[in-house]
């Protein structure tokens with residue numbers, strides 16, 4: 001199947017072991033593809049694309065928020081390796097492929113906690129843009145993922 005990088009349509013015909021790929025589409029699409037239109041998401045069930053995405057971004061942004069201010073060479077190398085490997089194993093194949101292209105065009109910035117946080121914010125915004133979602137104001141990335149909002153609503 002041809003994959004255009006800026007084609008934002010979920011590739012709902014991707015299959016894993018002969019079954020529609022649950023982590024490649026939203027739940028409604030997946031339910032339709034499996035002939036269960038109208039099915040409800042159960043508790044403690046395998047993730048769909050959006051649940052996986054939300055949980056993963058939470059992890060990635062939080063990981064960046066707690067990266068050292070002054071990482072050692074080894075920590076920087078390890079983070080780059082982690083991001084590279086992550087982009088090979090992310091369990092939505094076309095998302096992973098697009099991420100590999102993004103990383104090749106704009107390699108991870110690991111010089112400091114704030115460099116890495118900003119880099120992930122920009123990466124996430126590339127996906128937001130592709131999906132037609134509003135872009136996040138990256139000057140607020142620490143409020144969202146580290147300190148909590150200035151209005152005290154997270155304290």
Ligand SMILES: Cc1cc2nc3c(=O)[nH]c(=O)nc-3n(C[C@H](O)[C@H](O)[C@H](O)COP(=O)(O)OP(=O)(O)OC[C@H]3O[C@@H](n4cnc5c(N)ncnc54)[C@H](O)[C@@H]3O)c2cc1C
Nearest residue numbers: 050053054056057094095098099120121122124125127136
């Ligand atoms: C690496 C990766 C690649 C993905 N690729 C695709 C894809 O190709 N196609 C696809 O359909 N889905 C993709 N997804 C899933 C997609 O990004 C969303 O996670 C999913 O659509 C659910 O979106 P959401 O509106 O719940 O919020 P999400 O986009 O999951 O965001 C969660 C929260 O993060 C915060 N946030 C939003 N933008 C930023 C930002 N730039 N920086 C910091 N914080 C931010 C907001 O508070 C938001 O509520 C990908 C996910 C990941 C982790």
